[in-house]
Amino acid sequence: MGLVLKERAEARAQRLTTASWVEREAAGCEFKDERLGRPFCKLLAQTGSDMGQSIPLVCQDWANT
Structure with a gap:
């Protein structure tokens, strides 16, 4: 259970770092x-x-591009 919480905390920290950068x-x-x-x-x-x-690959489909 501790490992799952650690992974969630790391994922959250990554999202916050990305959001801050953006x-x-x-x-x-x-x-x-x-x-x-x-x-x-x-x-x-x-x-x-x-x-x-490429942008179409990152966006995953033409609608999002």
Whole structure:
């Protein structure tokens, strides 16, 4: 049980680190429409989690791309 909790804590820490990185990178961005910021951050997080891959591969399908 302790191992499962440790794995969950590590996964949570990884998500927080990624979120913080995305927020820091996107902090200086200015969009004409504020609604564009959320999809941009999502795309940035996806590409950051799978460096070196193409955007369609990272997004997993054309609809998300």
